[in-house]
Amino acid sequence: MLIPAYRPLVRCSKPVLKHVKTWPEGAISALQDCFECTAWDMFREAATNGDSINLEEYTSSVTSCIGKCIDDVTISKSITALSNQKPWMTAKVRALLNSRDSAFRARDKATLRTARAELSRAIREAKRAHAKKIHSHFQDSGDTRRMWQGIQAITNYKTPSPACDSDASLPDVLNDFYARFEAQNNVTARKTTPPTDDQVICLTTDEVRNTLCRVNPRKSAGPDNIPGRVLRE
Structure with missing residues (x-):
């Protein structure tokens, strides 16, 4: 049987x-x-x-x-x-996986044997390179950021996505809450006259340059969609 x-x-x-x-x-x-x-x-x-x-x-x-x-x-x-992709997966390994599957579907034993050997060799090299990359995170004990990045890579930690409230009426509730301030305001908006001793903000080129140099390029762009890397450079 x-x-x-x-x-x-x-x-x-x-x-x-x-x-x-x-x-x-x-x-x-x-x-x-x-x-x-x-x-x-x-x-x-x-x-x-x-x-x-x-x-x-x-x-x-x-x-x-x-x-x-x-x-x-x-x-x-x-x-x-x-x-669920393995962290050591590379484009070379992915291409060899496709080659092995193609040889298996074609029932070509000789090509399948060669593809399996090349795939095993590429996987070992990819794992060795990934282990070397993880090890580099712990060479400098003073760089705590890279150490935490190495720990996250080892544990495959990923930041969970924030839960979204399924209540569709929440935007309307927030709109009604903040709109009541406009409804109670009957004063006509007008431009006020600045005081005589008021000083205009003056910025020098060095102050602007120092501020831009402190921009963290790893953080996401703001509402203007300008990357922090561009501002810093």
Whole structure:
């Protein structure tokens, strides 16, 4: 009596398509050249009406120009990510997996034997490279950030996604709560006259440069969609 061979059940997850921007070599220099060649005064002149400057229009035009420069020097890529993918998985290993599966479906024993040997060799190399990368996180005991990154990589820790309230009426409740302040305000808005001893904020070039140098490039971009790496460079 033949016993059918069953394949073990593998927990599968749907692939997620992500769009990322990569910075090729020389992108920062090209971005700085683009900024130096841009006539920034024309944005202020376009937003000036008489003696007043439309700050929203001025900001929007400048950030749009910065975004256009970033798109010109960066390369956009679409990658497929799996939640249960092994951390040592590389593009070479993935290609050899496809080659092995193709040889198995074609019932080519010689090609399948070669593909299996190459796949095993590539997996060992990928695991060795991943272990070396993890080990590098603990070489400098003073860099606690890299140490925690190594621990997270070893334990496969991932930040859980925040739970979303399923109550669809919450936006309406918040709107009613904050709208009541507008309903009770009957005073007409008017521009106040600044006091005579009021001093206008003055910023020097060095102060702006020092502030931008303290920007953390690892954090996500703000509402203007300008990466921290661009501000810092």
